[in-house]
Amino acid sequence: MSLLWVVHDDPTLTFPARAWAELLGLDQPATAGARRIKNALRWLDANQFIDLESARGHDAIVHLLEDSGSGRRYELPGATYTRLRRSKPAAADAHRYIQLPRELWTNGWIGALSGPALTMLLVLWLETGKTIKHPDPKWVWLSPSMAHDRYGLSEETRLKGAQELTRLHLIRTSQRAVPPDAFQFRRGRNSHQVQQQVLVGQQPGTAPA
DNA sequence: GAGATGCTACCCGTAAACCA
């Protein structure tokens, strides 16, 4: 995610591992943190998310590949979607994306959130849709079956992620009545509202208890 | 390299709300 955030027109990066470790707020960025970054880059390279060009004594060069794991060269999704939208609508759909605020990185949330919490934040952000820009974005209810079918989330990841986001005030959680006319929905389930202003305006640990 | 630690999935049980 951080590689995608940094990349611009040219999907080639040469940041040292130490710099990545500092950006992500890892402990001991020059040693243990850098080692974690190098391990992560090797995993991404092995799974065709990047093409890693290593040379002794020099920082590794990272060539971004498509985030689908296809092994094809990465293209900026906005430009690609616009290019394909008219001629190949089905192919264009694969390049649709959501835009996250830079404060996810600059405020340190990316390093503070656990895997389940970050996953749930992305899912709730996507489910909120365009109302994410509103002062009072829509409430989202994600049933266990929806989480599994749409996003492959386990019950564990869904619940623990939501709990962590609630504790950090990144979402509000409420037992709300689900509209009775909603197909197969039941009433009185946990609904969530993304608190974008907390993500943008605060850092982990500074939100009011 | 071995043990400690952390993370996640899986399983199980309990409780509450809802529906037929």
Place this chain on the structure above:
DNA sequence: TGGTTTACGGGTAGCATCTC
């Protein structure tokens, strides 16, 4: 009233990472 769905917590296992 019994079955279903959802929320939540505890225990356990597997895996990866960290520390020594």
